[in-house]
Amino acid sequence: MPVKITVEKEEKYTRARLGKLSTPHGEVETPIFMPVGTQATVKTMTPEEVHQTGGRLILSNTYHLYLRPGHDLVREAGGLHKFMNWHGPILTDSGGFQVFSLGPLRTITEEGVTFRSHIDGSKHLFTPEKVMEIEQALGADIAMAFDECAPYPCDKEYAIAALERTTRWAERCKKVHNRKDQALFGIIQGGVFNDLRERSAKELLAMDFPGYGIGGLSVGEPKDLMYDVLDHLIPLMPKDKPRYLMGVGSPDCLIEGVIRGVDMFDCVLPTRIARNGTVFTHKGKLTVRNAEFARDFRPMDEQCDCYACQNYSRAYIRHLIKADEILGIRLTTIHNLHFIQQLMENIKDAIRQDRLLQYRQEFLQHFNLG
Ligand SMILES: Nc1ccc2nc(N)nc(O)c2c1
Numbered sequence: 593m594p595v596k597i598t599v600e601k602e603e604k605y606t607r608a609r610l611g612k613l614s615t616p617h618g619e620v621e622t623p624i625f626m627p628v629g630t631q632a633t634v635k636t637m638t639p640e641e642v643h644q645t646g647g648r649l650i651l652s653n654t655y656h657l658y659l660r661p662g663h664d665l666v667r668e669a670g671g672l673h674k675f676m677n678w679h680g681p682i683l684t685d686s687g688g689f690q691v692f693s694l695g696p697l698r699t700i701t702e703e704g705v706t707f708r709s710h711i712d713g714s715k716h717l718f719t720p721e722k723v724m725e726i727e728q729a730l731g732a733d734i735a736m737a738f739d740e741c742a743p744y745p746c747d748k749e750y751a752i753a754a755l756e757r758t759t760r761w762a763e764r765c766k767k768v769h770n771r772k773d774q775a776l777f778g779i780i781q782g783g784v785f786n787d788l789r790e791r792s793a794k795e796l797l798a799m800d801f802p803g804y805g806i807g808g809l810s811v812g813e814p815k816d817l818m819y820d821v822l823d824h825l826i827p828l829m830p831k832d833k834p835r836y837l838m839g840v841g842s843p844d845c846l847i848e849g850v851i852r853g854v855d856m857f858d859c860v861l862p863t864r865i866a867r868n869g870t871v872f873t874h875k876g877k878l879t880v881r882n883a884e885f886a887r888d889f890r891p892m893d894e895q896c897d898c899y900a901c902q903n904y905s906r907a908y909i910r911h912l913i914k915a916d917e918i919l920g921i922r923l924t925t926i927h928n929l930h931f932i933q934q935l936m937e938n939i940k941d942a943i944r945q946d947r948l949l950q951y952r953q954e955f956l957q958h959f960n961l962g
């Protein structure tokens with residue numbers, strides 16, 4: 593079994609749990625937040641900096657790496673770990689979401705998805721078999737199955753068709769996946785319809801994957817709707833397998849997801865807003881590039897012990913960003929990754945002390961969601 597979770601403690605008043613996820617590239621604690629490294633790099637960070645900020649398991653994208661530099665090249669380089677010099681665990685998403693978010697540039701048939709490259713407009717076909725070939729060449733510890741992510745909103749018929757195709761494609765992935773040091777995770781779909789979620793879960797649980805992604809969420813639906821889907825879905829999922837809520841999320845969604853029993857998360861938000869000059873602080877978001885910080889010589893977050901907050905002021909980081917100096921967005925990225933990983937550490941502590949609901953209250957009290 594290349595990947596398995598050991599639940600160490602269940603929180604007394606919620607569905608939250610502390611676990612250890614063992615993989616061929618080491619063991620990590622859960623709940624865990626995965627920094628996104630779409631093109632084999634967590635943007636602006638060296639692997640050492642990703643580790644320093646608390647990153648332990650990172651995500652890369654099949655769609656992007658297939659288009660550039662190509663999975664054959666990465667295989668020749670010795671696989672993704674060697675290519676990007678990251679020696680901890682890696683998870684690759686299957687492209688299910690990426691090709692669907694290409695919108696009109698793609699067509700879906702039973703065989704697979706035909707799409708045009710966002711780089712040069714060239715035409716490509718992703719089938720479950722092709723995606724498995726790519727993910728096995730990249731060599732991540734966890735490979736996600738090729739699924740169809742229904743958009744939000746969508747009518748029930750569309751969600752049913754996408755769920756049924758996702759199940760058939762999961763079967764096809766499983767049939768050709770034979771890399772023994774890589775775990776294939778199924779992805780549960782079903783939109784925001786709890787009866788469809790139950791059906792998708794049942795069909796995929798019957799295939800006995802070592803872990804499961806919860807797809808089709810964080811696609812624009814109201815947060816309360818996402819939480820409602822989780823409230824109904826998670827009790828149907830096995831306790832001894834990892835639950836991975838894909839594409840989530842912001843600090844409040846991470847806390848709410850852990851409370852509902854989620855083990856794994858990934859989201860571009862912390863690194864993406866950092867490149868835009870916006871950082872998370874204990875009081876909420878702060879856009880350090882704004883003029884109000886021109887002569888503000890305090891750290892971005894006065895309660896933060898990250899490298900950026902210990903050594904640089906808002907004024908200096910604003911100056912760098914305004915001058916288009918790369919160090920500026922490196923410092924905001926270091927801070928945001930550290931902030932999110934520190935949040936995960938605090939969540940784990942709260943689970944250990946059976947006080948996760950109190951922690952949610954404390955955190956949301958000063959973290960204004962605005
Ligand atoms: N919100 C998301 C993010 C990533 C996804 N990846 C796959 N393969 N499928 C989904 O439904 C996703 C949803």
Ligand SMILES: [Zn+2]
Pocket residue numbers: 892893896897898899900901902926927928930
């Ligand atoms: Zn900081």
